[in-house]
Amino acid sequence: MEPINGKVILxxxxxxxxxxxxxxIFSGAITRVEGQPKPGDLVLVADSHGRVxxxxxxxxxxxxxxxxxSWDVDEAIDAAFWQRRLARAIAARQLLALEPxxxxxxxxxxxxxxxxxxxxxxxxxxxxxxxxTLGIDRRKTLLxxxxxxxxxPDGIIERSDVDVRxxxxxxxxxxxLWGVNPPDTVEILENGLRFQVQxxxxxxxxxxxxxxxxxxxxxxxxxxxxxxVLNVFAYTGGFGVYAAAAGAxxxxxxxxxxxxxxxxxxxxxxxxxxxxxxxxxAGDAFEVLRYYRDAGQTFDVVILDPPKFAxxxxxxxxxxxxxxxxxxLALRLLKPGGLLATxxxxxxxxxxxxxxxxxxxxxxxxxxxxxxxxxxxxADHPVLxxxxxxAYLKGFLCQVW
Ligand code: SAH
Numbered sequence: 052m053e054p055i056n057g058k059v060i061l062x063x064x065x066x067x068x069x070x071x072x073x074x075x076i077f078s079g080a081i082t083r084v085e086g087q088p089k090p091g092d093l094v095l096v097a098d099s100h101g102r103v104x105x106x107x108x109x110x111x112x113x114x115x116x117x118x119x120x121s122w123d124v125d126e127a128i129d130a131a132f133w134q135r136r137l138a139r140a141i142a143a144r145q146l147l148a149l150e151p152x153x154x155x156x157x158x159x160x161x162x163x164x165x166x167x168x169x170x171x172x173x174x175x176x177x178x179x180x181x182x183x184t185l186g187i188d189r190r191k192t193l194l195x196x197x198x199x200x201x202x203x204p205d206g207i208i209e210r211s212d213v214d215v216r217x218x219x220x221x222x223x224x225x226x227x228l229w230g231v232n233p234p235d236t237v238e239i240l241e242n243g244l245r246f247q248v249q250x251x252x253x254x255x256x257x258x259x260x261x262x263x264x265x266x267x268x269x270x271x272x273x274x275x276x277x278x279x280v281l282n283v284f285a286y287t288g289g290f291g292v293y294a295a296a297a298g299a300x301x302x303x304x305x306x307x308x309x310x311x312x313x314x315x316x317x318x319x320x321x322x323x324x325x326x327x328x329x330x331x332x333a334g335d336a337f338e339v340l341r342y343y344r345d346a347g348q349t350f351d352v353v354i355l356d357p358p359k360f361a362x363x364x365x366x367x368x369x370x371x372x373x374x375x376x377x378x379x380l381a382l383r384l385l386k387p388g389g390l391l392a393t394x395x396x397x398x399x400x401x402x403x404x405x406x407x408x409x410x411x412x413x414x415x416x417x418x419x420x421x422x423x424x425x426x427x428x429x430a431d432h433p434v435l436x437x438x439x440x441x442a443y444l445k446g447f448l449c450q451v452w
Pocket of ligand 1: 258259262283284285286287288289290305306307308311334335336337356357358
């Protein structure tokens, strides 16, 4: 069993979020730290009267000084604890009945699964693990062994090459953690559609798994069959492959990454379709959309799935200007009665704020816009009520007049 090497004492009046099971203890909420906990050590969290509220792991280098693992102060944080949490997360995915039509999905969604800082995605026979915090990084060998036992993969690789690690004082790192190295390219199924994923070289852990349900919701035959589709921020063709499956007319994919577009084209072919009218355009989405606007080109369906624009609170205003500009351009390109599927994966931009931004774009574009559906991250990326930050992906499927 791991020893507890310190006690974090909160300032008076700062215990409420902890009592309400928010897992983060910010440096500004702490009055003092007793003992000499080393980075990553377990600590108790106590209110200003010294009453113990929770057990957490500690990182003096991060603004998030401690992340809570358990509110049951009698619960030992040992291998059995990690095993229970991992097993619970894995069981929750079994409830979703994704297999066999879908073989790639998130097994562990960090804080939202009671495992702060740990992301684990399954890609068929391989698992990809991301350690976002020092507390998790220190325990990754144990976590990989437990995962190997619970999920029975052939191999587990690490993709801890994410910038948030710098806020934890951690270097970026990748490599094999357990078992055999997966091939460079693995094939997965998503709702029965085939995709090749580069686990070591792709974005995030290889694929944008959080959009699975939205790809299916937007790209239904009654919505897109025979329609011209502009797939902006296409990556490896997620929405595009679904649109092709639903019988879309010409699909235009735009992305700044040539490699991603090559993979998108390969993924369309992998599913057995020959689509000579489709286009793959490498470039800046804003510039390409402006070009279409100036050329007077229009589309029946536009999908906007940009990367995260807001990385910190200071970014939010600038991010909203970006979203507004993008949506304004897309609205200008839509035929009357056309469909806009627009997304934001910036957690700092709430669904309400994003709706206001799209509203502003609609006013400026002089279009009436009806929201047909509110869209969210897929169910294997659950949202923990006590941690609203876990809801980050939002979108609207709109009809535009
Ligand atoms: N829709 C995709 C995921 C998109 S992720 C799917 O379903 O899988 C965002 C994508 O935007 C990335 O592929 C990235 O290469 C691309 N990107 C980032 N900035 C861009 C820009 N300015 N113009 C065009 N593409 C951009």
